[in-house]
Amino acid sequence: MATDLEVTHWWTSGAEAAAIGVIADGFQKSGNTWVDGAIAGAGGVARPLITSRITGGDPMGATQFTHGQAMRELIEAGFMRDVTEVAEAQGWKDQIFPQSLLDSCTFEGKLYCVPSNIHSQQWLWLNNAVFTENGLTVPQNWDEFVAAAPTLREKGIIPLAQGQQPWQKQLMFSVLMVSIGGPELFEKVYGELDADYAAGPDVAKVFTAAAEARDLMTGSNVQAWNEAARLVIDGRAAGQIMGDWIQGEFTQSGMKAGEDFSCLPGLGVHEYITAAGDAFYFPKVDDPEIIAAQDILAGVIVSPETQVDFTMAKGALPVRRDVELRDPTPCIEKGMEILKATSWRASTRWYRRIPWAG
Structure with a gap:
């Protein structure tokens, strides 16, 4: 059954809007309707508004958010839904790379978010x-x-x-x-x-x-x-x-x-870059149609088709090991070469200490 799903995010620049449009288009092909909840301003504006809605009993269907203490507290408080069953059914563990992306989404053995891309800052x-x-x-x-x-x-x-x-x-x-x-x-x-x-x-x-x-x-x-x-x-x-x-x-x-x-x-100087990225989380709701739409969106985000078009639009790297980008730019190729030669464990550890906005 088709339903409307409100998705909040702070991707409002030209390239970001094009990238989120790729996910929205993929989701709407399922027959559901993407209700865009763009909020300009990640740190001081979007995150507090998103958190307030979730804790205030007016949750959106899905939201972009960064890993960190704020989201961990929402998970610990029971506001967020885990998508472990979807991940297991679709074999994310075998295809999403590096493993640290899934580790960042994991709490007490359950998976609470969907990694959408890999970004580096340096x-x-x-x-x-x-x-x-x-x-x-x-x-x-x-x-x-x-x-x-x-x-x-x-x-x-x-x-x-x-x-x-x-x-x-x-x-x-x-x-x-x-x-x-x-x-x-x-x-x-x-x-x-x-x-x-x-x-x-x-x-x-x-x-x-x-x-x-x-x-x-x-x-x-x-x-x-x-x-x-x-x-x-x-x-x-x-x-x-x-x-x-x-x-x-x-x-x-x-x-x-x-x-x-x-x-x-x-x-x-030192060609070493960290690996992190964005992710989507799903607040708990009582509506079975919304829950079904959340599962569909989770699958769309990590699907090979979405990963190719989304990462090219956003200037990122895909989270799947089994996709081949069309005409990757020299910058994307540089990033992929460096990350292949980099310790993913160190990259993720450093990421947790570096401010994030992408």
Whole structure:
């Protein structure tokens, strides 16, 4: 039986809207109706509203949400439905990769969410024309990018576009820690909490890079990450440190990876990226038709067809090991190569300590 299913999410930028549209279209092919509940503003707006509705007795049918304490508390309080039976029936354990994606959705042996994509944060994105049209070589690493800044300033171009929201500044510093300092440095500081090492010369290099980034950002007065991306796309800024979800904004604007824009994983210094992503959760309801629609949506999200189109639109990587992307961009190929050579366990552990927004 067909029913209406309200789905809340905070994917409102151009590429994000196109990506969520892929899931909506797939769901509506089942005969059910997707009722879009987009809420602009992930951290300070969407999450509190979503949580309030669920705890206040007015739950939506499904919601995008991030892993973390807020969702864990909702699960512990009994507000969220587990989708273990759906996962077992559809063989998610055999196809979803890495296992850490399912581990992040698991509580007391039950699966409470559906991973929709893999994202990584440690990237520097560059508008190639900004450099070539001003007599500069497109940088291949952070030092070359910093060296190009004085010439860019002379041309009235902001070297580094960055939104002013706190999570973006936190993300940038975490990226500098992993990319400039390296994976071992990050683990010593955030994992081992080695205070002596944190006060040493290796970490001092990271703070030097952070000071450089602060100077490069002068003039970037926008708030949202996609507004900063627009500065880069339009050529008013040269680059941006942001997660790979930004790639969707570039491609939506008609730019081609490798030709019009470049992507430097690990800022071109330490090519190591973390692996995490988005997920959908399902509040408990008493309506059997809504429950059936929730199960259908869960299957649609991880279906091979959805994974191919959704991840290409969003600029992400698929969560299934058995899908083949159509004409993946050089940036997607870079990400896949690095992640295949990366310890997934370490990647997920670091992710839990890094602010997330994608």
